[in-house]
Amino acid sequence: MTEKDKLTEEKIFDSATEIFIEKGFDGARMRDIADHAGINKSLLHYYYRTKERLFNAVFENIADRIFRKLIPVFDKNLSFEEKIRLFYREHIDLLHNNPRLPVFLLNEIYRNPSRVEKLVKDTPIMKIWTVLSEQHSEELERFNVSADSIPQLMVSIASLSLFPFIAKNIITAMFEKEDYDFDSFIEKRKEYAAEFVIRAIKNREQLPEADSKGQIRREKRTAGR
Amino acid sequence: MTEKDKLTEEKIFDSATEIFIEKGFDGARMRDIADHAGINKSLLHYYYRTKERLFNAVFENIADRIFRKLIPVFDKNLSFEEKIRLFYREHIDLLHNNPRLPVFLLNEIYRNPSRVEKLVKDTPIMKIWTVLSEQHSEELERFNVSADSIPQLMVSIASLSLFPFIAKNIITAMFEKEDYDFDSFIEKRKEYAAEFVIRAIKNREQLPEADSKGQIRREKRTAGR
DNA sequence: GTCTATAGAAGGATAGAC
DNA sequence: GTCTATCCTTCTATAGAC
Numbered sequence: 453m454t455e456k457d458k459l460t461e462e463k464i465f466d467s468a469t470e471i472f473i474e475k476g477f478d479g480a481r482m483r484d485i486a487d488h489a490g491i492n493k494s495l496l497h498y499y500y501r502t503k504e505r506l507f508n509a510v511f512e513n514i515a516d517r518i519f520r521k522l523i524p525v526f527d528k529n530l531s532f533e534e535k536i537r538l539f540y541r542e543h544i545d546l547l548h549n550n551p552r553l554p555v556f557l558l559n560e561i562y563r564n565p566s567r568v569e570k571l572v573k574d575t576p577i578m579k580i581w582t583v584l585s586e587q588h589s590e591e592l593e594r595f596n597v598s599a600d601s602i603p604q605l606m607v608s609i610a611s612l613s614l615f616p617f618i619a620k621n622i623i624t625a626m627f628e629k630e631d632y633d634f635d636s637f638i639e640k641r642k643e644y645a646a647e648f649v650i651r652a653i654k655n656r657e658q659l660p661e662a663d664s665k666g667q668i669r670r671e672k673r674t675a676g677r
Numbered sequence: 678m679t680e681k682d683k684l685t686e687e688k689i690f691d692s693a694t695e696i697f698i699e700k701g702f703d704g705a706r707m708r709d710i711a712d713h714a715g716i717n718k719s720l721l722h723y724y725y726r727t728k729e730r731l732f733n734a735v736f737e738n739i740a741d742r743i744f745r746k747l748i749p750v751f752d753k754n755l756s757f758e759e760k761i762r763l764f765y766r767e768h769i770d771l772l773h774n775n776p777r778l779p780v781f782l783l784n785e786i787y788r789n790p791s792r793v794e795k796l797v798k799d800t801p802i803m804k805i806w807t808v809l810s811e812q813h814s815e816e817l818e819r820f821n822v823s824a825d826s827i828p829q830l831m832v833s834i835a836s837l838s839l840f841p842f843i844a845k846n847i848i849t850a851m852f853e854k855e856d857y858d859f860d861s862f863i864e865k866r867k868e869y870a871a872e873f874v875i876r877a878i879k880n881r882e883q884l885p886e887a888d889s890k891g892q893i894r895r896e897k898r899t900a901g902r
Numbered sequence: 903g904t905c906t907a908t909a910g911a912a913g914g915a916t917a918g919a920c
Numbered sequence: 921g922t923c924t925a926t927c928c929t930t931c932t933a934t935a936g937a938c
Contacts, residue, residue, distance in 0.1 A: 615836035
């Protein structure tokens, strides 16, 4: 009984996840979800009462999945630079395995901004920005990253990994003539994005005019593991 | 007569633009568009026959508007660096005046990828990438930007201006405690993004080898769903 | 060209038998 | 728990009067 319940409920949930991601809340049909799960329409209401509630369950699960996985990255005892590299490896890997999540989340939040409040409150990763800037205040200071511009930096970091998935179709269409493969583009991006950010930050050290000897010293690891 | 026709057709078109941007194709209702225009539902079909056709007209107009404005930027006789600065000033200004367009376009393309083909074919700005890399091949070479990585660079450039608008709600919610104002964030971004890109590129001069010392090679497989 | 009225289909949700 | 049958609403689209 309980065993079977769980099966049905899970089938519904998984199918709903699939359909909602594919079509969005407005485009998704309860019929499609039921068909996809191979069950009767009525059961959707039996388990979740309304389309809205079913969607909320799916939405929260997705938001949780996509953010929770990143927490370990920031808990590690690494330098800012190393965290950037690790972040892009993990984040882009995660997105590569779930390439449709960014558009889904961002679009649904955009259409219904009230969803964001719960997200910011309940999702630990949302505090990363403050945590990060506190953990690495010295380093950031050394790079002449003012506290004022930390939000700019954070948004830039997120942009570089999320945007390619959001614009996947356009990117693919635009470069397809030059025998471009999205998968290899994404694989290369892990390192490219990290280098991009690190260079953008580090160069600040030297900007106070032609430190021609400008050898860039890598700061020591703050600690072993 | 013709005068009045144009008025009605325009009112419909403008209202449709408003509603489609706000709700997306699936969420938009013909009734809402008619009400917004202050006219009868039937007139929508009289002028545009179907919801689909009305949407297509709106979509193409928006795509055209958002891209056409950028063409002059790239026609100018400027260095790559100057173009970057000018691009962000113009692009972010454009987006600031139409902050909902990026999500609208990207989401609709995502839900209906066939829309992208016409876009890439008919929209001159889509050729910018090839034009740019040809116009500035010397400069890019001097910066050690390999032809191979030009798509990475192009996507990165676009990310930095588009993403903040796509994630506006999240960004606002995340930083609101630190008395953050989205408008001033965006204004500052014009210069920030330009500097960011220029530094990221220029630094290549000084880092002949892709520097990946001290990187932690740790394979971690993320399971798909 | 513009309106009213309505067709015809599809949507979410519920009642009730099993 | 699961199914069939069906209610009620809403949606796009059209017919036809003016």
